[in-house]
Amino acid sequence: MTPSSHPAASGTLTAFAGFERLARGGRQEVFAQLRQYTGGAPLLIFDDTSGALVDLDLREPAPEPTAAEAPRSVGRPKLGVVAREVTLLPRHWDWLGRQPGGASVALRRLVEEARRIHHGRDSVRGAREAAYRFMTAMAGSLEGFEEAARALFAGDRPRFAALVAAWPQDVAEYLQGLAAVSWSNEHDPT
Template identity: 55%
Template sequence: MDAERNRSCTAFEGTKRLVGGSVVDVAAAVKRRLDSGASDPMLLFDDVTGEQFELDFQGTPEEVLGRLGPAADAPKGPGRPKLGVVAREVTLLPRHWEWLGEQPGGASVALRKLVDEARKAHVDKDRVRKGRDAAYRFLVAMGGNLAGFEEANRALFAGDPEKFAAETEAWPVDVRDYARTLARAAF
């Protein structure tokens, strides 16, 4: 899908940042580097979530990119796919269903309104949590053996940017800078 192929990510060769950009661009660059004889491990990270992910680099560059999936429109199925509406199961108690059924527009409209209100009310908390979680995922994958790792994590969860910066200062530059970029939203 387009969203997957355009996902922003960063590849590291050991502790060096190799490339960042769309997953298509990153996959092509990593494949070229692997084919040229790279010896350090290649790790790929989602720039939004900090999650490490893997791609299959076997075969030709075209085969590698082909496995990323076609550039396609939104998935077809129930709901209103052109709007991005996706049908999923929700489990509620009977009193919840009763209340939702009494709302103007029905259960779906009421649930969407409730979710939108909650998103607006918690936007700052959500930004901090997502930033903290993204940085934490990256730190665990790349910084676990680095000096100051535990203290950097404590600073991250305490919301202390100065301490986080101090604890990551001696880290390899690319690891340090990417960790700080991911953590920025947490502070």
């Protein structure tokens, strides 16, 4: 798979008609390509980052990329700060309250440190989950699905590749692209 066809490119969608890859690109681009589709195979559209199915109603005019106006909330929305509820024990609140900058600053610092420390592991998990979401939707009835899923989560790349190689080419290639990050980061300690 060439780098330009790698499914993990951010903000892109890929559409399948049956087991055939039909369209790939941004939301508007895929929408335009699918509006031209006259075949009879069912269409499934996937988010290339999460592997999740995307609902794109082709009967409607092309969706306009607009930012939804959210109601005013607590926090600093213009800076991207969002207020949410956190439930902690009293001793945790006491510790957070004694930290420089208060609870919010301490929590942000702890989250950033955990993200840095566990980045590799989180990337592997995210890639495997994305691949599994796609597998379930597209290949759940194909021969070797359960074995391929076990190989994916066990990190057994050769077995996974051998099992999905028997599947339709477009499905296998897309799936290998989704799973690629999990293989390349598997032994990354950061």
